Amino acid sequence: MYTDTERCVRAVQSKDARFDGWFFTAVLTTRIYCRPSCPAVPPKVENMTFYPSAAACQQAGFRACKRCRPDTSPGSPEWNARADSVARAMRLIRDGVVDREGVPGLAARLGYSARQIERQLLAELGAGPLALARAQRAQTARLLIETTGLPMAEVAFAAGFSSIRTFNDSVRTVFALAPGELRSRATRSAKPPVTPGVIALRLPYRAPLNPSNLFGHLAATAVPGVEEWRDGAYRRTLSLRHGHGIVALTPHPDHIACRLSLTDPRDLTLAISRCRWLLDLDADPVAVDEQLSADPLLAPLVRKEPGRRVPRTVDGAEFAVRAVLGQQVSTAAARTHAARLVTAHGLPVDDPEGGLTHLFPDPEELAGLDPERLALPRSRRTTLTTLVGALADGSLRLGTDTDWEQARAELTALPGFGPWTVEVIAMRALGDPDAFLPTDLGIRRAAEELGLPATPAALTARAAAWRPWRAYAVQYLWTVDDHPINHLPT
Template identity: 55%
Template sequence: MELDFERCYRAVDSRDQRFDGWFFTAVTSTRIYCRPSCPAITPKRENVTFYPSAAAAQRAGFRACKRCRPDAAPGSPEWDVRADLVGRAMRLIGDGVVDREGVPGLASRLGYTERHLHRLLTAELGAGPLALARAQRAQTARILIETTDLGLADIAFAAGFGSVRQFNDTILQVYAQAPSQLRDRRPARQTESGTIHLRLAYRSPLHIPSLLDFLELRALPGVEERSGATYHRGLTLPHGTATVALTPADRWVSAQLRMADVRDLAPAVARCRRLFDLDADPDAVDATLGADPALAAAVHAEPGVRVPRAVDGFEMAVRAVVGQQVSVTGARTTLTRLIRAHQSADLRTASAEALPGSAAAPGGDGSRSDSPAVPGRGASDSGLIGFPTAAAVAELPDSAFGMPVARRQTIRALAEAVAAGKIDLDPGADRDESVARLLELPGIGAWTAGYVAMRAIGDPDVFLPTDLAVRRGAAALGLPATPKALAEYAERWRPWRSYALIRLWKSS
């Protein structure tokens, strides 16, 4: 990817935080790479090289700055919003797909050959999928070294490394310190055993009240809750369950994670970042929306409004279907009933499996997981759980749904399609294809598919002109209130119509 030297150097010279994650600064005289906002003395022009990714800088032999922690910079907003192959690949790598399925699995999900995928990623980011995943593993390992008491060998495999030797070599190369040295240098901690504490950086501004208010209004009892300035959430991750407490602050969101399996750290972080839309570029969004006189006052008063997204694409799709033509409160009641029915089914299954002689009972011949877990209490001790999987919902009895027959059939068809892999709602999904597949299901129309595309798949340019609350918000701002006229007016908000949608909902 071509980087304009003068523009990048000016950003470094002014320590502009807006460019953190867009590119990385490598200093040839020290062999260190930094984020643009690094507080260190600005290097001479002749000693600077710019790279589009941390992986590219590492590949060129540079190590991470200990002062600005470039690996913890916000992700590039390009990969957060782009719908092309590279953007989809970056979101899947961030979710840990390479660690779980390898490069062949990543290429298969995207529908391209490994060779073609490697060529495109190298051309755009200066590094292939393995190098990009390796950079992420190094960051995951550093977090585990500094925030848990796990053994270093356990951390190596939890972070996705194939061997302890590979882990040691990578940490030494990236951080210029052995894993044991990183652990010796960690600050004294007075934290609850078993909790991983980290900071999720974002680009300012972030309008915290609108984000938390939106999530609180739609919170599902037993799955998520708001407590003051903190949002609590249960997660269902590839290797187990987890709970997270997210507290927004200036320049970062404080995250406290408890996981059944620490191999899930990278996907947990990626999903929390998506949920709070932390990789967005608020300046670009607000510049476009603020240019419209109808939205200018709101943008000026509340800069940095984000689109709350999802930690689970299937969950958001079910929420969208249930929310058709009912109030937010009514949708919450129906979804709560569904979740409780799933919990009851789980408890019955667990009781049956725990009977003497069963495979899962003590002394039985059932298998157990030897994967490392964070010491301390279990991931679900807070009482919060993740949303049921598509396979679990598909198996629930009719009595669990508490809704009209047609809507129940739609949710069943959705669950079966997602469980079978016929509909992809993961962050790396092809947006157009996923929307088309959703529209093929009976009971799913343009509003539902668009809502899922916005919140589950992350499309920044969705608009729902038929939505009653959107039309009310538009009317309150003096905008056209009929669907056709409002859709035509909204063209000026491209490519950020999803963000305009959030503002119209707030105005309704």
């Protein structure tokens, strides 16, 4: 979009927050870059230039605006709506892969050479993987500086910088302030966290956001010990690279309040990425709702409660296991089966602020489970153990960077994986915005009540007009049935 100068200028002059994260405005006279909705007086048109990423602005010598803080904009919705190499690379960079494995590691995961990935990212984003990772490190450093009392040396290494000098130089370059100055400004303007060791921050999103189905779904399907709804917040444990964490997410009218307790601050970037992915916070609800509203039978549902997101997961392998446990049983029964698995195989954790007790076991921990101890039909035991084996040996990968169609083919080849299970994993674990569930009982009931075609084949044909947002259409169709997943817990 950043190449459409006229459209960008209109967005900046109207301070349209819908375009935050789509592009960035750099001001040639002040050498500052802003988000489109910056509250400052818009610069003259001849002084504006536009970039596709914060990293591209920084690489061109611009520093972040202190008023609108463009580095905290929602991410571009393109990276969640596409499955090409650039989108997959961006999701991996967001998860911190470049910091851990370097550009060669990023390229190897995508099946390209480092030079090819560099060229593709430069062409579309105006910055290569190192510059994009550097911009993310700077944002992580700012969060740690402003929300914790960690010494600056610990902040530097937790954010992924290789040296104190690089950390200091990057923070000064990006924010035009030294690290100590950033902390002093934050201390003057904000209260410190109530609980030591807790990182409190805001997760931005594009309005509108309807929390009912998002948090209602997560609360209704929560696995005891791993997830809970407490005091108006969805809380859960997280398995991270350097330890574990506990997160509490609370919906507010203009942001999601996020409280993170981490055993190692180096996991902050990954934890934030997982939380944003879980809540689908980088979506563009205006574009989604506009297309779905073109169908006269869906339009009333969209008008009634716009801004529905797709509730996802923090771990693809975890969700796949839970999807198998939930085959052909009620939500309550699926929770019971998962809770038994967690109690038997999950790693215990302490939760001073609530009732969380375990991490969800990873595939390696489940690989040795005795199928005879599972209170499941024999065929489903085979499905579960085969899935766990494929995840544990690496022959099946279900990450945010996974190729959607390849994963569908690999899942379909496993015993016991029908269209519903494959598509629900594609929707909630892989993040495919076009995943569709025409055989789902709730969808079929909604179709019948709304006057949509009742058979899966006919409904799929009718749903072609909803592409590429059929996963969001599923969220609206589910609201036709009065189910706990559609309501915030009381």
